[in-house]
Amino acid sequence: MLVDLSIGMSIAARPQYLETPVSDSVNRQFILTRRPAGLPTPEDVVRRETPIPEPGEGEIVIRNLYMSLDPAIRGWMSDEPSYLPPIPLGSPVWATTIGRVVASNSPDFSVGDIALGLNGWEDYSVSSAEAATRLEDTMGLPLTNFLSILGATGMTSYFGMVDVGKPRAGETLLVSGAAGAVGSVSGQIGKILGCRVVGIAGGEDKCRWVVDECGFDDVIDYKACDDLTAAIAEKCPDGVDIYWENVGGEMLDAVLMNLAERARIVFCGWISTYNDVEKRPGPKNMWQILAKSARMEGFLVSSYVAQFPEGIAAMGQWLMEGKIHFNEQVVDDLDNALDAFHMLFDGRNTGKLIVNIGDFDD
Ligand SMILES: NC(=O)c1ccc[n+]([C@@H]2O[C@H](COP(=O)([O-])OP(=O)(O)OC[C@H]3O[C@@H](n4cnc5c(N)ncnc54)[C@H](OP(=O)(O)O)[C@@H]3O)[C@@H](O)[C@H]2O)c1
Numbered sequence: 001m002l003v004d005l006s007i008g009m010s011i012a013a014r015p016q017y018l019e020t021p022v023s024d025s026v027n028r029q030f031i032l033t034r035r036p037a038g039l040p041t042p043e044d045v046v047r048r049e050t051p052i053p054e055p056g057e058g059e060i061v062i063r064n065l066y067m068s069l070d071p072a073i074r075g076w077m078s079d080e081p082s083y084l085p086p087i088p089l090g091s092p093v094w095a096t097t098i099g100r101v102v103a104s105n106s107p108d109f110s111v112g113d114i115a116l117g118l119n120g121w122e123d124y125s126v127s128s129a130e131a132a133t134r135l136e137d138t139m140g141l142p143l144t145n146f147l148s149i150l151g152a153t154g155m156t157s158y159f160g161m162v163d164v165g166k167p168r169a170g171e172t173l174l175v176s177g178a179a180g181a182v183g184s185v186s187g188q189i190g191k192i193l194g195c196r197v198v199g200i201a202g203g204e205d206k207c208r209w210v211v212d213e214c215g216f217d218d219v220i221d222y223k224a225c226d227d228l229t230a231a232i233a234e235k236c237p238d239g240v241d242i243y244w245e246n247v248g249g250e251m252l253d254a255v256l257m258n259l260a261e262r263a264r265i266v267f268c269g270w271i272s273t274y275n276d277v278e279k280r281p282g283p284k285n286m287w288q289i290l291a292k293s294a295r296m297e298g299f300l301v302s303s304y305v306a307q308f309p310e311g312i313a314a315m316g317q318w319l320m321e322g323k324i325h326f327n328e329q330v331v332d333d334l335d336n337a338l339d340a341f342h343m344l345f346d347g348r349n350t351g352k353l354i355v356n357i358g359d360f361d362d
Contacts, residue, residue, distance in 0.1 A: 026051065027122055061102050062097065062099040066098050066356055071269060076093075091120070097116070121337050145328075148326060173242045179202075188325065198218045249280065260292065261293060
């Protein structure tokens with residue numbers, strides 16, 4: 001698939017990664033060997049070294065440069081019914097990667113092309129040409145941007161807010177995971193569309209960033225808060241018109257008690273539950289959905305892939321106008337992938353979490 005990412009940005013000189021020689025002689029892979037109970041351990045996700053693969057008919061080999069770490073990967077490791085089949089045991093853990101084509105048996109890709117797709121936690125991935133997206137023009141932007149603000153993460157915020165939340169000027173938007181990759185951008189889109197935006201994040205530094213850099217109107221530090229229901233009531237005195245749901249659990253219960261009439265909950269994720277070993281009881285306060293004639297709607301960014309060019313154009317415009325700020329946290333070396341993955345669940349990540357697989361020593 002070819003995506004036209006032209007958003008009117010200037011095109012810089014030939015990027016350095018195209019000149020980077022491929023020096024590795026083995027393919028490091030992180031293999032899912034058993035379904036994790038709780039946070040995945042090195043016994044669940046095992047490192048191995050294999051030969052660099054060859055492409056079959058219609059396939060390409062990608063030298064992965066960067067890999068996106070997403071909370072959803074934890075769900076793909078489990079065998080609970082979901083929107084994707086589980087990662088098969090014995091296979092590399094899946095992730096969206098961006099890399100350079102080093103071998104091609106397809107007329108659609110040449111060696112040196114930049115390819116993006118759902119691949120593995122590995123140095124080299126074999127992909128069918130059909131499943132990969134060729135980035136024709138990276139506009140001189142860092143490749144990591146195509147995993148963050150101009151990739152699925154930014155598009156989650158864009159389509160979740162514009163198509164599901166449908167904010168109206170003057171409404172109160174409450175965002176959980178507000179300092180995270182998705183939440184921080186969702187809140188800023190809400191601001192652009194005229195909402196009063198309140199975030200919920202963990203810790204002083206994250207809360208400061210949400211207000212000072214991202215321009216949220218207010219923020220709640222849930223880690224320093226004894227009574228989240230009361231804190232939301234104080235910060236959202238007219239009730240919550242739109243709740244961007246990234247977290248679930250007790251946080252959702254506290255928000256439910258603060259809904260405005262005809263509130264909408266944009267159900268993006270439930271990260272607080274992803275490592276539960278036992279299923280926890282459902283939200284206690286769901287009755288409020290009826291009491292407030294409210295609505296809760298789930299969505300998947302994958303449903304919007306055909307519309308990504310529209311979302312990328314809008315996001316690119318806002319970036320050029322300085323209306324959107326975002327953070328990327330790039331962890332060096334594939335060997336650190338599992339520890340880095342834990343950062344999503346203990347809150348150590350600040351912004352979009354990416355592993356630099358291929359060119360960290362350039
Ligand atoms: N529907 C879709 O298509 C779609 C697509 C992408 C992502 N998502 C969802 O969007 C959410 C955010 O993903 P992201 O990639 O942007 O990650 P992220 O927010 O950058 O990182 C995860 C953050 O979640 C917070 N967190 C983790 N465990 C928590 C807990 N038990 N209670 C409260 N907060 C907790 C931490 O922030 P604090 O330090 O503030 O606690 C952590 O930094 C996830 O739920 C993810 O599954 C959905």
